[in-house]
Structure formats: C-alpha cells, structure tokens
Amino acid sequence: MNENDAARKATLRARAEIDLGALRANVRSLRAHASGAALMTVVKADAYGHGALACARAAVEAGASWLGTATPQEALALRAPGAGIPADVRVMCWLWTPGGPWREAIEADLDVGVSGMWALEEVTAAARDAGRPARVHLKADTGLGRGGCVPGDWAELIAGALRAEADGLLRVVGLWSHLAAADEPGHPSVDAQLTRFREMVAQAEAQGVDPEVRHIANSAATLTLPESHFDLVRCGIALYGVSPSPEIGTPADFGLRQVMTLTASLALVKHVPGGEGVGYGHHYVTPGATTLGLVPLGYADGIPRHASSAGPVLIEGKWRTVAGRIAMDQFTVDLGGDEPGEGAEAVLFGPGDRGEPTVEDWAQAAGTIGYEIVTRIGTRVPRVYVNDVNDVNGVRYVSA
Incomplete structure (x- = not known):
C-alpha cells in the first residue's frame, strides 16, 4: 500500500x-x-x-x-x-x-x-x-x-x-x-x-x-x-473462508482463509469512575475507575445487537468485549485503564493472524451463524479490495 x-x-x-x-x-x-x-x-x-x-x-x-x-x-x-x-x-x-x-x-x-x-x-x-x-x-x-x-x-x-x-x-x-x-x-x-x-x-x-x-x-x-x-x-x-459449521471443522482444516476483515477507528477514549453506567439501559456498569473506547459501528452497519455485552474486539493486541448494548451507530468497550488514543484501530474480526476475533467468534457471541455475520455488514461500511489483480496497486476502495 x-x-x-x-x-x-x-x-x-x-x-x-x-x-x-x-x-x-x-x-x-x-x-x-x-x-x-x-x-x-x-x-x-x-x-x-x-x-x-x-x-x-x-x-x-x-x-x-x-x-x-x-x-x-x-x-x-x-x-x-x-x-x-x-x-x-x-x-x-x-x-x-x-x-x-x-x-x-x-x-x-x-x-x-x-x-x-x-x-x-x-x-x-x-x-x-x-x-x-x-x-x-x-x-x-x-x-x-x-x-x-x-x-x-x-x-x-x-x-x-x-x-x-x-x-x-x-x-x-x-x-x-x-x-x-x-x-x-x-x-x-x-x-x-x-x-x-x-x-x-x-x-x-x-x-x-x-x-x-x-x-x-x-x-x-x-x-x-x-x-x-x-x-x-x-x-x-x-x-469466503468461513466454515459452514464448527462441527465439521475450522477454515484452516480445509485450507481456507477468511476473506473479510472488519475494522474501525476509535472515535473517543475517556476516563470514567467506577459505578458509571454505559449505554442504553445501563446494562454495563464500570466495576472501577477505567477508560472507555467508543467504536463507531452499530446495528445500522450490521453489527448484531444480540452480541451486546459479548462481542469481542482486538485493540492494541488485547481482546476487549462490548460493554453494554450495541446501539445503532456505535458501541463501547472497557479498555481497563489503557489509553490507545482516538483513531486507534479496533479489529472486530479477521482471519486471526494477529490474534483478532474471527467471524465464528462473533457468530457465537450473537447466537447465530457466520453466514449472517458477514452478509449483514451494511452499506455504510466501505469495502476495500486488496490483492486485486485488476488494480495497479492491488488496492481498490469501493463504497458498498
């Protein structure tokens, strides 16, 4: 690139x-x-x-x-x-x-x-x-x-x-x-x-x-x-490198590699005290003083609301979990006091090379199947094509 x-x-x-x-x-x-x-x-x-x-x-x-x-x-x-x-x-x-x-x-x-x-x-x-x-x-x-x-x-x-x-x-x-x-x-x-x-x-x-x-x-x-x-x-x-079901094997078992990697840039990182309610309904309350990160993706982008308080995200090498409800445009993760800074990359899922969650991890968090996780990613999320033999640089940006 x-x-x-x-x-x-x-x-x-x-x-x-x-x-x-x-x-x-x-x-x-x-x-x-x-x-x-x-x-x-x-x-x-x-x-x-x-x-x-x-x-x-x-x-x-x-x-x-x-x-x-x-x-x-x-x-x-x-x-x-x-x-x-x-x-x-x-x-x-x-x-x-x-x-x-x-x-x-x-x-x-x-x-x-x-x-x-x-x-x-x-x-x-x-x-x-x-x-x-x-x-x-x-x-x-x-x-x-x-x-x-x-x-x-x-x-x-x-x-x-x-x-x-x-x-x-x-x-x-x-x-x-x-x-x-x-x-x-x-x-x-x-x-x-x-x-x-x-x-x-x-x-x-x-x-x-x-x-x-x-x-x-x-x-x-x-x-x-x-x-x-x-x-x-x-x-x-x-x-697309997703196993039809965990029961028959992982993608690697069949020589397959996940094709889609979904990322976002943190929109906000802030310090909050313990006992702070997070998100609609305050279904998550901070257990102590911590930092919160705002991921600018929500169910309007295809992130399943059923994965509230369960969906995994990789931020600076650490798995984080959705804190509270996933909203239409955004959700929050508890960063445990870490301060990655605004603009830091949040990886929702990918092939797992960097230790990030996979599509199957999100499917399990939402109680659904991998098919639904990838298919529902919405039109507000641009598709970025890499290793495209039809593009001079091998990278092509396309709005969904």
Missing part, C-alpha cells in the same frame, strides 16, 4: 477489507476438494456481503466455471456490460416468483432454476417471445422442504419440460437439489436425500432427460461428502 492509500485508510470511520488473494486461494482449495466436479461459486446477497462483481471476477480468475445467485436481478448484474465475466462462464439463478424477468434472463444467456409447472409455463412462454431456448435446471425437492418439485409431481414436470424441449423452447441442462443438514455430521437426512436424488435423477433420465450437470452439494458437502459431488458443486460460505 502506498502513502496515499495509507492516508485514505486513516480517514475511514470503518472498513471491510476484502482479500481477493485469499478468495482466489479458497477457490483453488475448493476445486481440490471437488473430486473433479466443476465448481460453482455462489455470489448471491452481494457475495455474502463481500461485493458480487469483485468476488465473481476473482473466483473466475482462480478457475471457477460457474457462478450462482439467488435472484435473477443478481444474475443479470453479472451479465451486464462491463461486468467483466467471460461469456463462457455459466451464471445460474434459482429464486423465482411469478412474473419474473424470464425473457431478460434468457436473452442474457442465464441458467434458470425451475421447481414447478407454473415456472415451466412462464419460462416456456418467455422463450417463445425471445425466439431462443432457455437453459433450465429442474429442481427436485429431496427432503429440504423449500424450493423444488416433490416426488409425486416430478414425472409431470419432466414430461412438460421434455415437450417444451421437443418444441425447441428450452434445454434441460441440469437436475439439482439442496441438502438440509450437510453441516451436521452423521445427520440421517443426508443419506436419505442423496438416495432420493439418485432416484429422481434416474427417473428423469429414464423419461429422456440428458442433463449437462447434476448437482446437490453445498459448501459443507463439498468439503466432507465426496459421494455428493456428482458433476458440479455449489460453494457459498466456504468461498
């Missing part, structure tokens, strides 16, 4: 540093785990809060051949002029509602998920209007109970898709499903879902479907269940 970059860093209230070098390394590790299956990197929800376009480009640079999103709008942004995603990289979206932008998706050469007859009818009509076939992945509900076609309706959906395929309106390029508990080792639903998936795939193929890819594995399954890999694996949270 040059002197100008360092100066810009110092002026930021807070920043989420996104290490694209770590992300590319994670892609390479996930490809090694994938047993020869192709890798879809999931960049929905603005790449789990990391920035969809920057992360999608970095993933492709490291060898990902598919990108996945939930909504069609997210996928269309990846196909927009100037997005920088090569045309031969497949982009799939799966969370559709009636009246969605099917024609735009077809014209943008997106792969679309279809879970029921209503969606098949809408995508077929859109393909007729567009004058080109849609690329469709038929989703089977193998036991998650969310999206997907239940076994009793599967034959009808397959038959309808094959009729549309015969009319040149679509190609069934994928058969897929999603696991309910791959992050819980030994959960009986995993084997049950894999068995049902194989049965539903066999049924579709017996009716005449010839898919390019069959896929069911998420991050947890990619890392721990090689029998689930089939032709394609879909990795979301692991791409």
Whole structure:
C-alpha cells in the first residue's frame, strides 16, 4: 500500500477489507476438494456481503466455471456490460416468483432454476417471445422442504419440460437439489436425500432427460461428502473462508482463509469512575475507575445487537468485549485503564493472524451463524479490495 492509500485508510470511520488473494486461494482449495466436479461459486446477497462483481471476477480468475445467485436481478448484474465475466462462464439463478424477468434472463444467456409447472409455463412462454431456448435446471425437492418439485409431481414436470424441449423452447441442462443438514455430521437426512436424488435423477433420465450437470452439494458437502459431488458443486460460505459449521471443522482444516476483515477507528477514549453506567439501559456498569473506547459501528452497519455485552474486539493486541448494548451507530468497550488514543484501530474480526476475533467468534457471541455475520455488514461500511489483480496497486476502495 502506498502513502496515499495509507492516508485514505486513516480517514475511514470503518472498513471491510476484502482479500481477493485469499478468495482466489479458497477457490483453488475448493476445486481440490471437488473430486473433479466443476465448481460453482455462489455470489448471491452481494457475495455474502463481500461485493458480487469483485468476488465473481476473482473466483473466475482462480478457475471457477460457474457462478450462482439467488435472484435473477443478481444474475443479470453479472451479465451486464462491463461486468467483466467471460461469456463462457455459466451464471445460474434459482429464486423465482411469478412474473419474473424470464425473457431478460434468457436473452442474457442465464441458467434458470425451475421447481414447478407454473415456472415451466412462464419460462416456456418467455422463450417463445425471445425466439431462443432457455437453459433450465429442474429442481427436485429431496427432503429440504423449500424450493423444488416433490416426488409425486416430478414425472409431470419432466414430461412438460421434455415437450417444451421437443418444441425447441428450452434445454434441460441440469437436475439439482439442496441438502438440509450437510453441516451436521452423521445427520440421517443426508443419506436419505442423496438416495432420493439418485432416484429422481434416474427417473428423469429414464423419461429422456440428458442433463449437462447434476448437482446437490453445498459448501459443507463439498468439503466432507465426496459421494455428493456428482458433476458440479455449489460453494457459498466456504468461498469466503468461513466454515459452514464448527462441527465439521475450522477454515484452516480445509485450507481456507477468511476473506473479510472488519475494522474501525476509535472515535473517543475517556476516563470514567467506577459505578458509571454505559449505554442504553445501563446494562454495563464500570466495576472501577477505567477508560472507555467508543467504536463507531452499530446495528445500522450490521453489527448484531444480540452480541451486546459479548462481542469481542482486538485493540492494541488485547481482546476487549462490548460493554453494554450495541446501539445503532456505535458501541463501547472497557479498555481497563489503557489509553490507545482516538483513531486507534479496533479489529472486530479477521482471519486471526494477529490474534483478532474471527467471524465464528462473533457468530457465537450473537447466537447465530457466520453466514449472517458477514452478509449483514451494511452499506455504510466501505469495502476495500486488496490483492486485486485488476488494480495497479492491488488496492481498490469501493463504497458498498
């Protein structure tokens, strides 16, 4: 980082540093785990809060051949002029509602998920209007109970898709499903879902479907269940160096590195006496004379209020804990008499290299999962991209 970059860093209230070098390394590790299956990197929800376009480009640079999103709008942004995603990289979206932008998706050469007859009818009509076939992945509900076609309706959906395929309106390029508990080792639903998936795939193929890819594995399954890999694996949270769950292992166990580091500059350091109430409701009272530090991040920035009196922060090499309630824009830590000074760096989480808390530490403090911690970091926190091969200095500042 040059002197100008360092100066810009110092002026930021807070920043989420996104290490694209770590992300590319994670892609390479996930490809090694994938047993020869192709890798879809999931960049929905603005790449789990990391920035969809920057992360999608970095993933492709490291060898990902598919990108996945939930909504069609997210996928269309990846196909927009100037997005920088090569045309031969497949982009799939799966969370559709009636009246969605099917024609735009077809014209943008997106792969679309279809879970029921209503969606098949809408995508077929859109393909007729567009004058080109849609690329469709038929989703089977193998036991998650969310999206997907239940076994009793599967034959009808397959038959309808094959009729549309015969009319040149679509190609069934994928058969897929999603696991309910791959992050819980030994959960009986995993084997049950894999068995049902194989049965539903066999049924579709017996009716005449010839898919390019069959896929069911998420991050947890990619890392721990090689029998689930089939032709394609879909990795979301692991791409960002966060373990799907502590039960299956740490990021380091799988050769992954956390991509986001969240820091802020202390806004105020002050001396207070013992017995001083801190924050709304005075849920923390200083046990004796001490110093307090004000961290200018709050729940409007995505810091979970449920981590009040529990969230860890590293300041000048020492772990501190949120003192009292996390407010909308700020929270306080008890510095125990230390005086780091205004502007000192407070590290909420990072990969742990400096002894700082990790995403998992915050997830445990808030009683939630790592997915939520990174995804909820809000738009007031600038994303700062480092190790970006598309930037001359390897550093790029972007407002979220």
